Amino acid sequence: MDSIVVTGGGPLSGQIPIAGAKNACLTLMPATLLSDAPLTLTNAPRLSDIRTMTTLLQSLGAEVQGLQDSQVLAMSSHSLTSTRAEYDIVRKMRASILVLGPLLARYGHAEVSLPGGCAIGARPVDLHLRALEALGAELDLREGYVHAKAPTGGLRGGVIEFPFVSVGATENALMAATLAKGTTVIKRAAREPEIVDLAQCLRKMGAQIEGEGTDTITIQGVDRLGGATHRVVTDRIELGTYMLAPAICGGEVECLGGTIALVSSFCEKLDAAGISVEETASGLKVARKNGRVGAVDVTTEPFPGFPTDLQAQMMALLCTAEGTSVLEEKIFENRFMHAPELMRMGARIEVHGGTATVTGVDKLKGAPVMATDLRASVSLILAGLAAEGETTVSRVYHLDRGYEHVVGKLSAVGAKIERVKDA
Ligand code: UD1
Numbered sequence: 001m002d003s004i005v006v007t008g009g010g011p012l013s014g015q016i017p018i019a020g021a022k023n024a025c026l027t028l029m030p031a032t033l034l035s036d037a038p039l040t041l042t043n044a045p046r047l048s049d050i051r052t053m054t055t056l057l058q059s060l061g062a063e064v065q066g067l068q069d070s071q072v073l074a075m076s077s078h079s080l081t082s083t084r085a086e087y088d089i090v091r092k093m094r095a096s097i098l099v100l101g102p103l104l105a106r107y108g109h110a111e112v113s114l115p116g117g118c119a120i121g122a123r124p125v126d127l128h129l130r131a132l133e134a135l136g137a138e139l140d141l142r143e144g145y146v147h148a149k150a151p152t153g154g155l156r157g158g159v160i161e162f163p164f165v166s167v168g169a170t171e172n173a174l175m176a177a178t179l180a181k182g183t184t185v186i187k188r189a190a191r192e193p194e195i196v197d198l199a200q201c202l203r204k205m206g207a208q209i210e211g212e213g214t215d216t217i218t219i220q221g222v223d224r225l226g227g228a229t230h231r232v233v234t235d236r237i238e239l240g241t242y243m244l245a246p247a248i249c250g251g252e253v254e255c256l257g258g259t260i261a262l263v264s265s266f267c268e269k270l271d272a273a274g275i276s277v278e279e280t281a282s283g284l285k286v287a288r289k290n291g292r293v294g295a296v297d298v299t300t301e302p303f304p305g306f307p308t309d310l311q312a313q314m315m316a317l318l319c320t321a322e323g324t325s326v327l328e329e330k331i332f333e334n335r336f337m338h339a340p341e342l343m344r345m346g347a348r349i350e351v352h353g354g355t356a357t358v359t360g361v362d363k364l365k366g367a368p369v370m371a372t373d374l375r376a377s378v379s380l381i382l383a384g385l386a387a388e389g390e391t392t393v394s395r396v397y398h399l400d401r402g403y404e405h406v407v408g409k410l411s412a413v414g415a416k417i418e419r420v421k422d423a
Contacts, residue, residue, distance in 0.1 A: 003394045006384030007416035011251025014413040016242045018257040019045040020232030022402050024194040026095040027171040028201055029053045032075040033102035037227030041073040044232055049401045056089045056096050087113035097125050101176035108150040127169035134158040135180050157182030165190045165302040177219040178207040186217040192303040197233040204228035236262040240310040241378050243286045247275040248317050248386040250288050253413050258284035265306045272296045295323030300330050312338045312379035319347040321360040329354045338376035341369040345387055366391040374402045
């Protein structure tokens, strides 16, 4: 297992290219299962989660080609050999559940292992299942698998009203509805840019969809979908993460490919903390010119609210802010596992249930810390950039799931960071 060693310092300066969105790619890839024509994705990130989805699709008989260092994924599902997603792959990544809707819609049946527990809370898939039931599917949970069957003649359009917003369940429902007979209306749909990206790609494949980006999406089912080539939207979470680097240790960094629209509520909080963000022709320029950042309160919410996937990184910034900040986590329970690690670096944080109170200190101090999940691991790297001395972040395999070339991207703007092999 590798570690990342960061030596605090600054200021940073230069440009960081932002990759295509992991979470968009993880829902665009299963969309290949809806059609027998090729689907090609460009701007795909090179991440272990993408490799896991590749393995899953290949286990179903899909062809997925992506050269090691290429950002192009060429996929085809013209001759699937299986409609069963095995536990061994699904347990590695919850997003595997996204093959359920497409398989069911195209083949009329599918078996997908239940994903099981997850470090950041219970994260059930009941909303995914209820959505498919609303399209006429019969579901049976046996031996850890969802056995799903469409009625004779296939799924039929229906009204899906989610009790609260779920990104993944909206994606599963949207994909399934493209091939259902008649009209489907998804109410309280997620509005994330990844949903908009998925709808745009499905439309290129011939789907009839309206309302993506709002809380009501209407889909008119079609008999078959064709092929398409689609560029994956910019990763707003990677974008926000790297925007925090100059915010935390000073300087000016331009994040290439970023737009305010992808991270508007996050930008509002940066502004309140005293960080300037400017949209340029090529991306977002972020600068912390002088002085300590100010404390701000943050509540995570579905898009367009503040993203839960940036909460840990924002906490790293607020650890050295002037004053006290309150962070409320409203999407996932148990998503403050980075707090005790940040406290090992001298941060003052109190966690009560879904609320963390952070009282800024002058300086963090480098320490050995442990990554507990994807976003937590990068928050510790950001904190290390601002700390006095050396911070060693262990268990960085979490990081590889969601951030490509972290060391290269941060060193290019002047950070002292390296990856070392554990003895
Ligand atoms: C996606 C993102 C993840 C992000 C999250 C929230 C991917 C691959 N992952 O996850 O990075 O943190 O959105 O923005 O895109 N829930 C249920 N039942 C369900 C589904 C969800 O109770 O069937 C709950 C979850 O436990 C959570 C909340 O709903 O508390 C929102 O989760 P959801 O939006 O579904 O997250 P994911 O799609 O899993």
